[in-house]
Amino acid sequence: SGIALGPVFASRTHGYDTVDHYRIDPRLGDDGDFDTLVAEAKSRGLRILLDGVFNHVAADFARSDWFRKGDKGFDTFEGHGNLIALDHDNPEVITHTVDVMTHWLGRGADGWRLDAAYAVPDRFWAAVLPLVRARYPDAWFVGEVIHGDYAARVAESRFDSVTQYELWKAIWSALIDGNFHELDWALLRHNEFLDTFVPMTFAGNHDVTRIASRLSDAGHLEHALVLLFTTGGTPSVYAGDEFAYLGVK
Numbered sequence: 001s002g003i004a005l006g007p008v009f010a011s012r013t014h015g016y017d018t019v020d021h022y023r024i025d026p027r028l029g030d031d032g033d034f035d036t037l038v039a040e041a042k043s044r045g046l047r048i049l050l051d052g053v054f055n056h057v058a059a060d061f062a063r064s065d066w067f068r069k070g071d072k073g074f075d076t077f078e079g080h081g082n083l084i085a086l087d088h089d090n091p092e093v094i095t096h097t098v099d100v101m102t103h104w105l106g107r108g109a110d111g112w113r114l115d116a117a118y119a120v121p122d123r124f125w126a127a128v129l130p131l132v133r134a135r136y137p138d139a140w141f142v143g144e145v146i147h148g149d150y151a152a153r154v155a156e157s158r159f160d161s162v163t164q165y166e167l168w169k170a171i172w173s174a175l176i177d178g179n180f181h182e183l184d185w186a187l188l189r190h191n192e193f194l195d196t197f198v199p200m201t202f203a204g205n206h207d208v209t210r211i212a213s214r215l216s217d218a219g220h221l222e223h224a225l226v227l228l229f230t231t232g233g234t235p236s237v238y239a240g241d242e243f244a245y246l247g248v249k
Contacts, residue, residue, distance in 0.1 A: 002047035004113060004236060006206065008034070015051075016115065017058035017082055021100040038108035047110035049140070054097045055116040056083040066093050077116065088124040097124075098131045105136045117143030117157070125157035142200045142234075154197045161234060164190065164199035171203060171227050172211060175220040187231070194232045201233035203241065210240070210247040218244065 007015030010023040024034050041048055056077040061067075061084065067074040068087040077083040086093050101112060117125065129141055145153050145162040154162060170186030173179065193199050203224045204211040212221055221244055228235050240247075 002049055004049040007051045007053055012058045016053050018053050019058045019061055049111045049113055050109045052112040053115045055119050056085050059084050066090055088121055094127050097128050101132045102135050105139055111140030114143045118145045122156040129158040150193055151196050161198055161200045164201045168202055171224050172214045176216050199233045202236045203228045204238040209249045212244040213246045213248050
């Protein structure tokens, strides 16, 4: 059991535009607050999963020499001008990522959600994660992967898990349309994944419309949760979904 946090490091605005990976965002607290959170979580048997944004940083990140150069200046993340992509072939970026991960694992974190992992070359993660595991062998790493060959990404990147968007889509889509052939296909695929890794499953997260808003019939919310909690995987609940909070992306 654990708590998966959003980004907690110093950033310009929403947390995914990091300016300093070693400093707690002052809008959230400070090092002492982080230590208190870890201690209180541990006393309750809860692990802490941090959100690691290592694909891109804020435009005013201190090391512009780490930015990936494109045809028209620096590359951005999906066209967002304030999110500048890092050069993942730069050895210093690899060293920095390893150091940040081990720093916070040493401070009591238990693992990392790797944001936008689908946009980062697998060879980067394959270089980073073994170095981190050498110091923290029990740490858990889940990559944000939206589509593609999940099993291959896990093998090539050395992730422990990836986000299971295929199953997420099939759950609400099948319940809306009454198309359980789609759900059956997704579950067959999902069970094949379980042969090699355990996916992170969910009915909602911070990037998508809340499940209670997505479903055309609110009475199906319980059915969606039954699917989530009785299917093999590591289930996660986006805070508020347990109360049927509404929210449209």
